[in-house]
Amino acid sequence: MTRELHERQINRDNWTTLNWLTSIDYASQQANFVSRRQEGTGQWLLESAEFRRWVEGDKQMLFCPGIPGAGKTILTSIVIDRLCAMFRNDSTVGIAYLYCEFKQKDQQSPKDLVASLLRQLAEGRPCLPPNLTSLFSSHKRQNTRPSLGELSRSLRSIAATYSKVFIIVDALDECQEANGCRARLLSELISLREKCGANIFATSRFTPEIARHFEGDMTLEIRAHDQDVRRYLDSHMAYLPSFVQRRLDMREEIKTAIVDAVDGMYVPLSSYWECR
Secondary structure (H helix, E strand, O other): OHHHHHHHHHHHHHHHHHHHHOOOOOHHHHHHHHHOOOOOOOHHHHOOHHHHHHHHOOOOEEEEEEOOOOOHHHHHHHHHHHHHHHOOOOOOEEEEEEEOOHHHHHHOOHHHHHHHHHHHHHHOOOOOOHHHHHHHHHHHHHOOOOOHHHHHHHHHHHHOOOOEEEEEEEOHHHOOOHHHHHHHHHHHHHHHHHHHOOEEEEEEOOOHHHHHHHOOOEEOOEOOOHHHHHHHHHOOHHHOOHHHHOOHHHHHHHHHHHHHHHOOOOOOHHHHHHOO
16 A cells, blocks of 8 residues: 555656646647548558658658648648557657647747657656656756756757657747747757657748758658548548439549649648538
């Protein structure tokens, strides 16, 4: 009984420390994005030579730019879901991710973003590293918050305890440029790769300032692949009038016309059904 009470107290202390770092929860966003995935889509990315090389190697950067509406966020969630499934039973592999969003810029300062990565990797450890509990104790006594430098050092320290670390960042272009936020995040990602051997996956719109940070690294453009669009359309054929559903040739004609029209974007698809 004494041991059980002691373990409960440790768990409460750990939870308190993690919540002190940040209360921002990207897991709920991940669950929402995965739930919106059309079954079977995104396989082209998971089966690509670039993705396989990224997963299997060390210090790998995979940059995936794409036009607005190409499905970058859903594909990011598919990548995260695949990694979590692959390494579910391997505690030596750390996985952390961020969904950047301009509307949440007040909650996505460099310290917020680094603290979130730190929390996610800390949650994957059987017990919190001493440097993190020490950081918590020191600042709680003084009623202060850790600096970005302290958070960065703690992040690298925890990342180094894993045999392999994957960091996934969606929509780098939506990370604000003001106050050097985006530049600092990119600097942190590169530091994690160089000092901890982390593998970095990042998506963004086509932005030269962002792309130059990935020069020489693997790049794979994200577009709405025809096969994925057809899967989406197949799942919505039931919404069409019955006389269309009975005509295979008509269904194929409709799908082909829409695939040609969307031109690499998922966003327009919903409008076709709103106007049906």
